[in-house]
Amino acid sequence: MANEETTRSVDAVRPRRLDLPVVARHPLGHGFLRLSLDAPPDWLSLPGQFINVLCESDMAALAASEGRDAEVEADWPRATGIELIRRWPVVRRPFSVSRVGTMADVASPGRVAHEVGRMRLEILVRAVGTGSRFLHSRPVGSLLNAVGPLGNHFAPPQDDRLCILVGGGCGVAPIFGLADHLADLGKPCLCFFGAKDAGDMPVTYRRTPEPTGSRIAPTEVVEEFAEDDIPAVLATEDGSAGFRGMVTDALEAYLRDAWKGEPLALFGCGPTAMLKALGAVAARHGLPCQMSLERFMGCGIGVCLSCAAKRRDPSSEKGWTYRLTCRDGPVVDAADMIWD
Amino acid sequence: MIRPEVDLSVTLGRIAMKNPIATASGCSGYGEELARFFDLSLLGAFVTKSITLKPREGHPPPRLTETRAGMLNAIGLANVGVETFLAEKLPALEAFRVPVIVNVAGSTREEYVEVAAALDAAPAVAGIELNVSCPNVKEGGMEFGVEARTLAGLVEAVRQKVSRATLIVKLSPNVTDIAATARAAAEAGADALSLINTLRGMAVDGWTGRPALTNVTGGLSGPAIKPVALYMVRRVWQEVAGPRGVPILGLGGVQFVEDVLEFLRAGATAVAVGTANFVDPETAPKLVEGLREALGRLGCGSPRDMVGAMDLPK
Numbered sequence: 001m002a003n004e005e006t007t008r009s010v011d012a013v014r015p016r017r018l019d020l021p022v023v024a025r026h027p028l029g030h031g032f033l034r035l036s037l038d039a040p041p042d043w044l045s046l047p048g049q050f051i052n053v054l055c056e057s058d059m060a061a062l063a064a065s066e067g068r069d070a071e072v073e074a075d076w077p078r079a080t081g082i083e084l085i086r087r088w089p090v091v092r093r094p095f096s097v098s099r100v101g102t103m104a105d106v107a108s109p110g111r112v113a114h115e116v117g118r119m120r121l122e123i124l125v126r127a128v129g130t131g132s133r134f135l136h137s138r139p140v141g142s143l144l145n146a147v148g149p150l151g152n153h154f155a156p157p158q159d160d161r162l163c164i165l166v167g168g169g170c171g172v173a174p175i176f177g178l179a180d181h182l183a184d185l186g187k188p189c190l191c192f193f194g195a196k197d198a199g200d201m202p203v204t205y206r207r208t209p210e211p212t213g214s215r216i217a218p219t220e221v222v223e224e225f226a227e228d229d230i231p232a233v234l235a236t237e238d239g240s241a242g243f244r245g246m247v248t249d250a251l252e253a254y255l256r257d258a259w260k261g262e263p264l265a266l267f268g269c270g271p272t273a274m275l276k277a278l279g280a281v282a283a284r285h286g287l288p289c290q291m292s293l294e295r296f297m298g299c300g301i302g303v304c305l306s307c308a309a310k311r312r313d314p315s316s317e318k319g320w321t322y323r324l325t326c327r328d329g330p331v332v333d334a335a336d337m338i339w340d
Numbered sequence: 341m342i343r344p345e346v347d348l349s350v351t352l353g354r355i356a357m358k359n360p361i362a363t364a365s366g367c368s369g370y371g372e373e374l375a376r377f378f379d380l381s382l383l384g385a386f387v388t389k390s391i392t393l394k395p396r397e398g399h400p401p402p403r404l405t406e407t408r409a410g411m412l413n414a415i416g417l418a419n420v421g422v423e424t425f426l427a428e429k430l431p432a433l434e435a436f437r438v439p440v441i442v443n444v445a446g447s448t449r450e451e452y453v454e455v456a457a458a459l460d461a462a463p464a465v466a467g468i469e470l471n472v473s474c475p476n477v478k479e480g481g482m483e484f485g486v487e488a489r490t491l492a493g494l495v496e497a498v499r500q501k502v503s504r505a506t507l508i509v510k511l512s513p514n515v516t517d518i519a520a521t522a523r524a525a526a527e528a529g530a531d532a533l534s535l536i537n538t539l540r541g542m543a544v545d546g547w548t549g550r551p552a553l554t555n556v557t558g559g560l561s562g563p564a565i566k567p568v569a570l571y572m573v574r575r576v577w578q579e580v581a582g583p584r585g586v587p588i589l590g591l592g593g594v595q596f597v598e599d600v601l602e603f604l605r606a607g608a609t610a611v612a613v614g615t616a617n618f619v620d621p622e623t624a625p626k627l628v629e630g631l632r633e634a635l636g637r638l639g640c641g642s643p644r645d646m647v648g649a650m651d652l653p654k
Binding site for chain 2: 014015016088089092147295296298299301303304306318321322327340
């Protein structure tokens with residue numbers, strides 16, 4: 001499907017509330033887990049979009065996933081199976097769709113037997129709180145209740161300029177899907193991944209990555225990019241793999257030493273501090289940069305207004321307005337951001 | 341048992357609702373957001389977020405946090421302002437063919453009056469709901485809705501400019517006696533009362549001492565406040581609404597069909613769904629169908645027959 005046509009189709013998709021079966025679990029160490037979910041055949045989403053996941057399944061789904069009889073309240077249909085009183089966390093948790101594809105073509109380690117025609121979504125979950133630990137506990141075959149697809153998405157460049165994808169921590173999640181998408185469109189890509197140390201990287205290594213100190217050395221060690229031959233520059237704070245330092249410092253070094261000034265497009269997702277630094281790098285070099293923000297969300301569908309973030313707005317007296325991360329995001333133009 | 345044909349229709353002031361289920365202000369946006377999940381015309385009424393005279397950006401985030409069985413929010417009345425609302429949001433809402441109740445907030449009596457008058461002039465607005473939990477900047481920041489005399493003054497002033505739309509006053513639970521403010525609102529000309537608004541609350545991290553919200557305090561909603569809401573609906577129904585025939589739109593932690601039945605029995609004519617929309621945006625239409633079945637099961641032909649119907653100890 002042509003790029004514009006895909007975008008139009010995706011923008012016309014209405015989000016749905018779905019029970020998505022867990023079809024595979026890939027623990028990646030350091031509290032990272034990649035969950036593969038079975039989605040309806042008509043699922044359509046683009047990189048950057050997210051699903052809002054109930055971190056404690058409804059009682060029936062929970063019972064079913066644990067092999068118990070789900071018909072405990074069969075004589076009285078509840079309006080909704082989600083009982084807030086017994087639930088914690090109360091509200092859903094947003095997760096970027098990390099990768100999406102038919103079961104056959106999502107090439108990820110630990111692939112399970114697949115059914116042709118079904119779609120598969122992947123999310124990346126780092127165990128940090130009650131909600132994410134709940135997701136870590138879900139076995140294959142259990143159901144995750146999700147609302148999606150939600151939010152906007154990254155826009156590929158119109159020309160064939162090099163796309164530089166920068167991810168940090170759990171924020172690398174949408175980078176995988178974005179790389180798949182850009183590769184499908186024939187756009188050249190280079191990834192920069194940052195983490196505290198070599199083990200902290202939510203990727204599968206084909207071999208042990210080497211430390212390169214202050215040198216920028218794109219490698220082929222990331223299994224997830226093998227199929228599309230996308231090189232990745234790794235950066236670790238302790239120097240145990242790739243560049244020693246922050247991923248944005250690695251990018252800065254690359255631009256200083258290897259870049260000849262040809263057109264580039266930057267894409268980023270990661271912790272707020274990383275995005276802020278990435279925005280500064282982009283501004284310094286006059287490069288276009290799209291980034292996916294992370295914010296706490298009460299609803300994910302644009303009604304609770306809790307995920308507001310400041311954006312430049314020349315039409316406003318103050319020069320900025322609050323925009324919703326769930327609806328007017330999560331992908332934003334770095335130049336529009338105002339960091340508090 | 342032969343189940344009667346259930347007629348779900350109710351009347352709230354002059355608003356003919358096809359069923360007693362409405363959305364709650366602030367939990368349903370301007371309509372277009374929830375309309376992506378269900379047909380809004382299935383609802384008895386749609387209540388918008390608070391609209392003010394001028395657009396408002398709202399409080400700096402974080403604006404919302406979870407609490408046990410509930411949520412605490414301090415959004416700060418972020419909204420597009422009445423002018424944009426009338427020009428852009430209302431026509432879109434009108435197309436959904438659902439009675440529209442517009443929630444109104446202000447920081448002075450004049451602001452409320454101006455917004456309410458502009459809305460009353462728009463035929464697509466079926467009802468105006470006054471959010472009286474806002475600080476009155478001219479009177480030392482005390483909320484309009486906590487003191488009966490201040491509240492009566494506000495409702496009277498708005499009433500003079502609202503002749504067509506149904507005027508609903510949304511009562512604050514942060515008062516000593518909700519019957520006193522309910523009586524003041526009814527005597528000042530309210531066609532209906534909605535209760536309860538959120539309970540004032542606070543959340544703080546015990547380890548760091550940091551408040552969960554930038555605004556420090558916020559409004560508590562969700563199942564955590566349902567017993568308070570039921571009590572207040574009952575009290576207002578007994579003391580004010582019942583004797584005067586002023587209907588109540590009940591809300592506070594409604595999520596299940598049982599909750600709707602409970603609010604009806606406490607004295608509400610209609611019921612609004614708020615926080616539950618965040619977790620399941622399809623809650624309201626499911627409640628409509630669930631209520632139809634529940635009433636059939638109870639052998640009750642209309643939710644009107646349930647209003648105030650409690651089986652009290654002799």
